[in-house]
Every structure is written in structure tokens, then in C-alpha cells.
Amino acid sequence: xxxNISINKLSVIVPAYERTKDVAQLFxxxxxxxxxxxxxxEYIYVVSTEQESLTEELKLLQEQNKDMKLIILNRxxxxxxxxxxxxxxxxxxxxxxxxxxxQVRTEELxxxxxxxGDSDIALAKRWPRLDSKSNQYQTKIFNKMxxxxxxxxxxxxxxxxxxxxxxxxKEVFMYGDQWRFLPLLSxxxxxxxxxxxxxxxxxxxxxxxxSPGVYLRRLLDLxxxxxxxxxxxxxxxxxxxxxxxxxxxxxxxxxxxxxxKLILDVAMADRPALVLFSLFIVLGCQLIAIGLVxxxxxxxxxxxxxxYRIKEIIxxxx
Amino acid sequence: xxxxxxxxxxxxxxxLYNEEESVIHLHRAIRDALDSxxxxxxxxxxxxxxxxxxxxxxxxxxxxDPRLRLIQFRKNYGQTPAMAAGIDNARGEILVTMDGDLQxxxxxxxxxxxxxxxxxxxxxxxxxxxQDKLLTRKIPSMIANRLIGSVTGVPxxxxxxxxxxxxxxxxxxxPFYNEMHRFIxxxxxxxxxxxxxxxxxxxxxxFGESKYGLSRIYKVLLDLxxxxxxxxxxxxxxxxxxxxxxIPFAISLFYSFFILAQVANGDNIIISLSVALIFxxxxxxxxxxxxxxxxxxxxxxxxxxxxxxxxxxxHGHINSxxxxxxx
Numbered sequence: 001x002x003x004n005i006s007i008n009k010l011s012v013i014v015p016a017y018e019r020t021k022d023v024a025q026l027f028x029x030x031x032x033x034x035x036x037x038x039x040x041x042e043y044i045y046v047v048s049t050e051q052e053s054l055t056e057e058l059k060l061l062q063e064q065n066k067d068m069k070l071i072i073l074n075r076x077x078x079x080x081x082x083x084x085x086x087x088x089x090x091x092x093x094x095x096x097x098x099x100x101x102x103q104v105r106t107e108e109l110x111x112x113x114x115x116x117g118d119s120d121i122a123l124a125k126r127w128p129r130l131d132s133k134s135n136q137y138q139t140k141i142f143n144k145m146x147x148x149x150x151x152x153x154x155x156x157x158x159x160x161x162x163x164x165x166x167x168x169x170k171e172v173f174m175y176g177d178q179w180r181f182l183p184l185l186s187x188x189x190x191x192x193x194x195x196x197x198x199x200x201x202x203x204x205x206x207x208x209x210x211s212p213g214v215y216l217r218r219l220l221d222l223x224x225x226x227x228x229x230x231x232x233x234x235x236x237x238x239x240x241x242x243x244x245x246x247x248x249x250x251x252x253x254x255x256x257x258x259x260x261k262l263i264l265d266v267a268m269a270d271r272p273a274l275v276l277f278s279l280f281i282v283l284g285c286q287l288i289a290i291g292l293v294x295x296x297x298x299x300x301x302x303x304x305x306x307x308y309r310i311k312e313i314i315x316x317x318x
Numbered sequence: 319x320x321x322x323x324x325x326x327x328x329x330x331x332x333x334l335y336n337e338e339e340s341v342i343h344l345h346r347a348i349r350d351a352l353d354s355x356x357x358x359x360x361x362x363x364x365x366x367x368x369x370x371x372x373x374x375x376x377x378x379x380x381x382x383d384p385r386l387r388l389i390q391f392r393k394n395y396g397q398t399p400a401m402a403a404g405i406d407n408a409r410g411e412i413l414v415t416m417d418g419d420l421q422x423x424x425x426x427x428x429x430x431x432x433x434x435x436x437x438x439x440x441x442x443x444x445x446x447x448x449q450d451k452l453l454t455r456k457i458p459s460m461i462a463n464r465l466i467g468s469v470t471g472v473p474x475x476x477x478x479x480x481x482x483x484x485x486x487x488x489x490x491x492x493p494f495y496n497e498m499h500r501f502i503x504x505x506x507x508x509x510x511x512x513x514x515x516x517x518x519x520x521x522x523x524x525f526g527e528s529k530y531g532l533s534r535i536y537k538v539l540l541d542l543x544x545x546x547x548x549x550x551x552x553x554x555x556x557x558x559x560x561x562x563x564x565i566p567f568a569i570s571l572f573y574s575f576f577i578l579a580q581v582a583n584g585d586n587i588i589i590s591l592s593v594a595l596i597f598x599x600x601x602x603x604x605x606x607x608x609x610x611x612x613x614x615x616x617x618x619x620x621x622x623x624x625x626x627x628x629x630x631x632x633h634g635h636i637n638s639x640x641x642x643x644x645x
Contacts, residue, residue: 190367190392233496240540269580275592282600285566288543289607295544296551296611300618302493308399313407314388315380 005116010038011092011166015082015179016047016054020101020203023057027065030098033106037113043068044090046082048075079160080174080182087169095169099160104198112163112196120168120191123154123183124161127197131205138208142218146184149226154183155195165191171309177217181225188229190309233298233307239291243284250280326385327411328352328359329486330427331404333397334418338371344420345379345386351424357431361386362404363418367394398499401480405489413484415499421449422481423519430483430516439488439511439629442474442503443481443518450522462538469546470504474515477503481518488629493620497537501545508552509625551611552622559608566600573597 012034020026027043034041043065047055049072062070071086083097096112104124116122129136139158147153157180164182168191174182183193231238254277260266268274298305330348334341345361352359365373365388376388389403401415412434416422422443430441450456459478467473477500492505503513550558573594580587 187393236540236544237537240543269576270586270589272589274589275596278593278596282566282596285600286603289604292544292547293607293610293614295547296555296614297618298495299493299544299548299551300615300620302495303491303620305495306402307495308395308403309392310403311390311392314377314390315384315386 005094005113007038007092007094007113009040009042009092010034010094010096011087011090012041012043012096012098013083013086013090014043014045014098014100015079015086015160016045016051016058016100017076017079017082018100023054023100024061026100026102027061027068029102029106031065033109034096037110038094040092041067042090042092044071044086045069046071046073046086048073048077048082050076078176079179080176083179084169084174087166093166095162095164095166097160097162097164102201102203103159104161104204105201108198109161111198112161115194115196116163117194118192119194120165121183121186121193122163123156123193123195124159124198125156125195126159126200126204127156129200130202131200132207135205135208142222145222149222150184150229152184152187154193157181157183161198177221178225181221184225184229188232190311233305235294235298236288236291239287239294243287243291245284246280246287247284250277250282250284253277253280325409325411326358326360328357328414328431329362329404329408329410329412330359330414330416330424331362331364331401331408332416332418333364333366333400333404334368334372334376335366335394335397335400336368336370336372337418338368338375340418340420341372341375342379344418344424345383347420348424348427349383351427355428357428359385360408360410362389362408363387364389364400364404365391366396366400367391396497397480398495398497401499402494405486405494408486408490411486413486413489415480415482415484417480419523421521421523422479423521426481426516426518427483430481430518433514433516434483434485436514437512438514439485440503440506441483441514441516442476443479444474444476444515445479445520446475446517448476448520458535462535465538466501466504466542466545469542470501470507470549472504472507472513474503474513476515477501479518479520488625491625491628497541500538501541504545504549508549508622509629511629547611551615555611555615556605556608559604559611563601563604563608566597566604570594570597570601 012030014027014030016023031041031043034043045058045062045068047058047070049055055072058070062068069089071082071089073082073085077085087095096109104126112122112124126139139156143155143157146157160179162182168186168189171189172182172186172191174185178185186193227238253273257268257271257273257277261268330352332344332348337344341363345363348361361383363376363386365376373388373390376386380386380388387407389407391400391403404415405413412431414427414430416424426443430443433441448456459476463475463477466477480499482502488506488509488511492502492509494502494505498505506513547558573590577587577590577594580590
């Protein structure tokens with residue numbers, strides 16, 4: 001049993017975005033473990049009507065289990081939205097999110113509760129891993145890039161097994177595919193995450209290869225999240241950096257052309273390089289201008305955005 | 319022990335980041351400076367996610383002094399958010415912000431309050447005898463202040479000085495985020511605020527490391543560009559962007575003459591034509607951003623006119639302010 005934290009009620013959220021072979025069997029496994037962890041547990045499944053057969057199976061399952069709620073969204077909005085929808089219908093003080101297929105050995109879920117300590121989020125890290133090297137490399141590369149860009153060290157943000165204090169989800173706003181970035185988004189609000197190693201489940205070991213489009217989207221997601229977490233109140237710092245380097249390149253290019261014209265007497269007016277460097281300058285100006293528009297957006301909404309989060313006010317209680 | 323009233327006159331706000339050594343001295347200095355006056359005051363320390371014993375030291379201080387409150391952040395957010403938290407939670411009618419590292423001297427506060435009473439809305443400190451390194455601190459900051467003054471039209475000699483006194487009614491309505499503490503006078507000037515600058519004492523750091531470096535220059539430059547845009551957006555965004563767009567239009571026009579000359583010579587004009595068109599498009603792009611900013615300002619929830627009015631109300635000077643706005 002957990003000896004570090006006291007939980008009154010645990011809400012288990014499963015976003016059923018992907019198919020698993022046997023939904024009922026997995027639910028049974030999850031339930032067997034979670035019921036041991038806390039006396040009061042509720043289970044919430046989120047599914048979209050786009051997955052017809054899965055919806056039917058879950059409806060059936062819900063009829064058999066009174067402690068299970070089923071939320072049916074009429075479109076697949078992505079994991080993050082599904083979990084937030086489920087969160088607004090749950091009442092636990094701790095939330096355990098579980099993926100719709102087995103990612104880790106369910107017997108080890110208890111480790112999350114043991115090791116969360118003072119943190120607000122316990123993230124499962126699939127370790128030791130049983131799947132192929134290529135899968136592991138994909139995880140590694142993505143997480144390393146995330147670390148480099150964000151400066152926060154997480155090894156496996158792709159794992160959906162997470163134990164979260166309810167107050168975190170109340171504050172964090174996520175949408176679409178941002179579920180994996182929860183630790184970064186919540187860090188911004190002053191919540192801390194720890195990673196806990198859980199053995200990867202045998203069911204999670206199938207080889208994963210996606211189309212190039214998926215990888216491109218991941219990369220864009222990554223950049224979006226860095227922009228949103230690091231530059232959310234200073235867009236000009238972001239656009240200004242790219243913009244001014246583009247302008248500098250253009251200016252150096254033009255200087256070089258002028259040098260050639262004045263010293264070496266190479267005619268400038270008919271060189272395509274002139275167009276290229278002008279374009280660099282124009283692109284830079286446009287980027288900076290976009291940054292300024294971003295700053296205007298922030299400024300005109302500055303009274304509703306609070307940059308800080310207070311942990312506690314000590315003294316002078318009225 | 320002095321008892322704390324619910325609404326003090328003065329709130330002293332100091333952000334703290336890893337100041338376990340200075341906080342006791344700071345607290346004592348503030349008390350020494352204000353206990354001799356008959357001002358009813360409170361002290362707000364904002365702990366900006368310190369990693370050392372700052373919070374523990376402050377907690378014991380709050381037990382001894384009922385006029386002291388500690389706002390503890392969940393993590394480190396920076397100086398401006400820390401000051402913003404203090405301002406948002408202050409109960410006084412007059413606010414004082416100052417550094418938490420003993421570089422400002424609280425004994426200047428009574429003098430600054432007197433200045434405020436002369437009919438100003440904000441009194442900013444000027445560290446005329448600054449105790450910092452010349453090359454890395456004083457010269458960059460001198461250039462920055464000149465720049466800020468000429469760009470914003472509010473010539474303050476020392477924008478970086480944290481020691482400032484404001485009327486709460488005005489300050490609590492002011493947008494205050496990012497690293498904007500440097501631009502408070504400029505921001506406030508939008509609403510017709512009256513600003514005074516007085517010389518204050520400055521001490522070299524006694525404890526800990528200086529927390530700022532040279533890399534600020536780039537940031538200050540970008541912030542300055544932001545401020546200029548923001549200030550013009552509140553009055554006339556299309557005019558500001560229209561003004562900027564004159565530059566690319568001028569380049570484009572220059573090239574058009576050049577093209578005419580080339581045509582007369584029978585030269586190939588394709589390159590010059592491209593350059594002219596590229597800059598023409600930049601001009602159009604810039605102007606259209608002006609319209610976009612109009613839209614953003616209109617849909618946003620920040621009303622400078624309301625701010626200006628509340629500034630005027632604090633003085634009973636509504637007429638004079640309105641004429642000022644119209645000019």
C-alpha cells in the first residue's frame with residue numbers, strides 16, 4: 001500500500017484513442033490493481049463515436065461495472081482534450097491516467113504512489129524496455145530533443161501512465177496532442193514532476209514506424225510547446241531572434257555585393273544574389289513585425305494573464 | 319508589538335531571490351526607516367522560488383512582525399512577476415517597490431513620499447552615485463536609459479532603479495508583465511501620469527552574486543521595440559505601422575527610378591524589378607499589420623482611456639488630463 005501520500009479518492013482516466021485487443025480484459029487488469037491502491041476508485045473511459053465498435057464494447061462494459069463512467073465525444077479531439085473532458089467529470093483528489101493498451105506491467109503501478117513524494121506528478125518511464133532497439137531510439141531521440149530545447153529532463157514523455165494531483169489538471173490547459181507535454185506545461189505553473197521507472201509490458205513491444213507526416217507533426221508539436229512554454233509572454237524574443245539573424249545575413253550579403261561593386265567593380269544591378277539578400281532582409285522584417293503583433297496581443301490581454309503562481313501567503317491572515 | 323490595521327497607508331514590496339543573508343537586514347532597514355515616521359505601513363516580501371533558506375528566515379520574521387507578509391512562489395518566475403504579485407496583493411494606498419538585495423536604502427522612502435505628496439503619481443529613484451562596475455554595468459545602463467528616454471519620450475535617468483513609489487490605484491490597473499519593470503514610467507506616461515525623479519542612495523551588493531549580465535542589452539533592445547509599438551498601438555496603430563512602411567516604400571520607389579534609368583539604357587531590368595517588388599510587398603505587409611493591431615486592441619480588454627480617467631480622478635484633474643489626451 002502507499003505509505004507516502006494519502007488519497008481519499010482515485011480517479012482512473014483511460015482515453016481510448018487506440019484499439020486494444022481485449023478492452024474488457026484490460027479493464028479487469030487495471031481494476032484489479034487500482035482497487036488495491038485506494039479504497040475509493042472511479043474509472044472514466046473516454047471514447048469518440050468515430051470508433052464505433054469500441055464504443056459499443058465500452059458501453060457493454062459500463063453496464064456491467066457501476067464504478068465506471070463512459071464519456072463519448074462525437075469526434076476524436078486528441079488525447080489531451082479527452083483527458084480534460086474526463087477530468088471535468090471526475091471527483092478524485094488524485095488522477096491516474098492509463099493508456100488504452102498496456103504500456104507497463106500493471107503490478108508495478110503501485111510504485112507511482114510510493115515514489116511521488118512531494119511532487120505533483122509522477123510520470124511512468126518505461127524501463128527496463130523490452131521492445132526493439134529502433135523503438136527505443138525513437139523515444140530517446142524525441143526526449144533528448146525535448147531536453148535540449150526545454151532544459152527540463154524527462155526520459156519518456158510518450159508513456160501515458162501518470163499519477164497527477166487533481167489541482168494540476170484544474171490549472172493546466174492542454175489540447176490536441178499536447179498530453180505528452182503535460183510535465184512541461186505544468187512546470188510553467190510551478191508543478192513538479194518525477195519520473196518513476198516501471199517495467200515495460202510485453203504488449204507494448206510491437207515495432208513502431210510511422211509515416212514521415214507523423215514525425216513532421218511531432219517536430220512541429222515540439223516547437224509549438226517550446227514556443228508556448230518559453231516565449232508565451234515574450235513572442236518578440238522568439239521572432240526577433242530568427243528575424244534579426246535573417247536581417248543580419250541579408251545585410252552582410254549586401255555589404256559583400258557593395259564591396260565587390262566598389263572595389264572589384266563587379267556590376268551589382270544584374271546579380272540574382274541581390275534579390276536573395278533583399279529577400280532575407282524582408283523576411284527578417286516580417287518575422288519581427290509578426291513578433292510585435294504578438295506582443296500587442298499579450299499587452300492588450302495582460303490584465304487577464306497572471307505570470308506567477310503563489311504557493312502560499314504567510315502572515316497577516318484576516 | 320505594533321498591531322496591524324486592515325488597510326495600511328503604505329505597502330513596501332521587495333522581491334527576494336536567494337537572499338537568506340540580506341533579508342533580516344532589509345527588514346530591519348525598512349522598519350528603521352519607517353518607524354520614525356507616523357506612517358501606517360505593511361511590508362510584502364515576495365519569495366521568487368529561492369533555493370536557500372530565504373523562506374525559513376522570512377517565516378520567523380513574520381512571526382515577530384505582524385506587519386510583514388511573505389508571498390511564496392511555487393517556482394522562480396523573475397523580478398517583474400514578483401513585483402506584480404506584491405502589487406496585486408498590496409493593501410496600501412501608496413506602494414513602494416525596492417530591490418531585495420540591500421542595494422536600495424529604505425531611508426529614502428520618507429523623502430520620496432514627500433515628493434509624491436507634491437502632486438505626483440509616481441516617484442522614481444535615481445542612483446546618482448551608483449556603486450557598480452563601470453564597464454559592465456554603468457555604461458550599458460547609461461546607453462540604455464538614453465535610448466529608452468529618446469524612444470519613449472519619457473526621459474528618466476535611471477530606469478533600472480527598483481526603488482519607486484506609486485499610487486496603488488494607478489499601478490494596480492497598469493499592465494505589468496515580462497521584464498517591464500524597466501519601462502514602468504514609459505508605460506504609465508500613456509495614461510497621463512505625472513512622474514518625478516529623485517536622487518536616492520545606492521549601496522554595492524553586500525551579499526550574494528549580482529544577478530544580471532551583459533546579455534541584457536539585446537533583450538532591452540527588443541523590449542524597447544515592443545514598448546514603442548505598444549505605446550503607439552494605444553493611440554494609433556495604423557499610423558505607427560504606416561510610418562514604418564514608408565521605409566520599404568521609399569526603397570521600392572528608389573528602385574523604380576533606377577529601373578527607369580536602366581530602361582533608358584536598354585539594360586536588363588529583371589533583378590531591379592524584383593527587388594523593387596519585394597520591398598513594395600513588405601510595405602503593404604507592414605501597413606496591413608497596422609489594421610491587424612487595431613483589431614487586436616479593439617478586441618482586447620485593456621482600455622487606456624479608463625486608465626487615464628482613473629489617473630485623472632486621483633487628482634480631481636479630469637479636465638486637464640482630457641486636454642492632454644487630445645493633444
